[in-house]
Amino acid sequence: MDRDTFTGRPEDVYAHVHPDDVADVRARVQHAVDTGGIYDAEYRIVLADGSHRWVAARGQVVDGAEGATGHLVGVVHDTTDRALTQQQTQQAAARERLLSRITEELSGTLDADEAAHRLARLVLPAVADWCIVTLVDDDQAAGSRRGLRPAAAEHVDPAMRPVLDGYAQARLGALGDEAIVVRAMRTGRLQLVGTGATAHALTMLTPGPTHEAIRALAPEAMTVLPLPGRTGPVGLMTLANGAGRGPFTPEDLNTARHVAGRAGLVLDNARLFRQQRDLAEGFQRSLLTPPPEPDHLQIVVRYVPAAQAAQVGGDWYDAFMQPSGATLLVIGDVVGHDVQAAAAMGQIRSIVRTLGALDHDGPAAVLRQVEQVMETLQTPILATTVVARLEQTDEERADGLTRLCWSNAGHPPPMAVGSDGSVTALTTAHTDLLLGVDATAPRRESQVHLGRDTVVLFYTDGLVERRDSHLDAGTARLQDTLAQLAGRNLDELCDELLARMLPDAPDDDVALVAVRLHPQDRPRPAEAGPERVPPNVPAD
DSSP, X not given: OOEEEXXXXXXXXXXXXXXXXXXXXXXXXXXXXXXXXXXXXXXXXXOTTSOEEEEEEEEEEEOOGGGOOOEEEEEEEEOHHHHHHHHHHHHHHHHHHHHHHHHHHHHTOOOHHHHHHHHHHHTTTTTOSEEEEEEXXXXXXXXXXXXXXXXXXXXXXXXXXXXXXXXHHHHHHHBOTTSHHHHHHHHOSOEEEOSOHHHHHHHXXXXXXXXXXXXXXXXXXXXXXXXXXXXXXXXEEEEEEOTTTOSOOHHHHHHHHHHHHHHHHHHHHHHHHHHHHHHHHHHHHHTOOOOOOOTTEEEEEEEEOOSXXXXXXXXXXXXXXXXXXXXXXXEEEESSOSHHHHHHHHHHHHHHHHHHTTOSSOHHHHHHHHHHHHHHTTOOOOEEEEEEEEEOOHHHHHTTEEEEEEEEESOOOOEEEOTTSOEEEOOOSSOBOOBTSOXXXXXXXXXXXXXXXXXXXXXXXXXXXXXXXOHHHHHHHHHHHHHHHTTSOHHHHHHHHHHHHSOSSOSSOEEEEEEEEOOSSSOOOGGGOSOOOOTTOOOO
């Protein structure tokens, strides 16, 4: 019906209204009775075959003759097409909101289990009553149960979550070859049990605890969707409804497909990022050697990789003893990130280490020679670095002083923390160019005498640089934090410094070298480690 009139007793009209809409229609009619006005309502009417149509009604209540019960008189328009279009628009908007949240929340972590938990929570109750997310943990065994592991399980009823979790942990080992989970993994296509899912699941599971769990969960409908990656499924998402919610609608399944596609892409990206980060980090760490333990000097090193794979690689530290007994300290940062930056770091670190071990020139001369070697080898590397040498004459030792001589190629200035808690940035009058720009650029040298119990910190810019703040603000924060940590054990100082300065997910990797000049008029402290005598230098 496009347009029709109606008249009748209210209860006769209400009898044709969809049960979910009766209360609203009654309220509107009663308001018209109370105010003597017109009522407007949009509701569903139930047809003889059990289907329903949407109508928009406008009418009023009129009294019958001689005080008879009032009647409803009005006009109705069929609005089913408009209502369905509006419903589809609302459902599409809700689906897009859900997909946007899934992309945002899953992209916010590189931890696969955390991403799985976020996915399982997000789809409830929008798509199903409960959800299990299973991940492919072994790429070589993908396509079989051997490559799967349960990662997350969520239920709309908190009381049922322990049951669902137990079922999720046990079901993979109890599945038959024709179970929908196995078929979904094997075929890469959605699998659906539209009704009677509990009975169906019992035939697909070996007898035992999983039978008890599935009876308690009592799914009426169940579907399993692969989470597609670039080279195959990265996991599976199992959705189920109880009897109260009933079978999945076509719109439910459409939304589930979109969710699985979006989640699979995000999880696959996260896996690739993790693989690249792990490769770069592993390569990076393999090139960073433990520091020496020279007489009455304690050296502590730290390396923290960036949270994102694309930001890992390029930062390095080095510390070694020269034949004369002096200690050389190096901190550097190759321009760029990823595995290529880590490889470039390995090259330039080796050059600096080799030339620094020759022991006949100071830090500035080392950097000049590094530039010459890089130019000769036509190595297209740009890097900032500080090369520093700690040395001491007999007179300086008698006075309780150690000389720090350094040359800075465009790197953040080292920090010296005095025994009184004062913090000094070891800046220079002129800033030298970073390595790799101009082999003829001047390399200048600075020096300072440091008292015993002084701590000197060398660091890369990831410690102080932030996208949302100025570099000077980060440097000032570093100085304030070092002043607060002055006097701490050197290992504790470095760990606490990183904890306070870095966010949970650092944007850049960070390398540290910290050295404490322990007093020489007393035995070497235990925390400095056993003394190591450099080559070609006789023991005292």
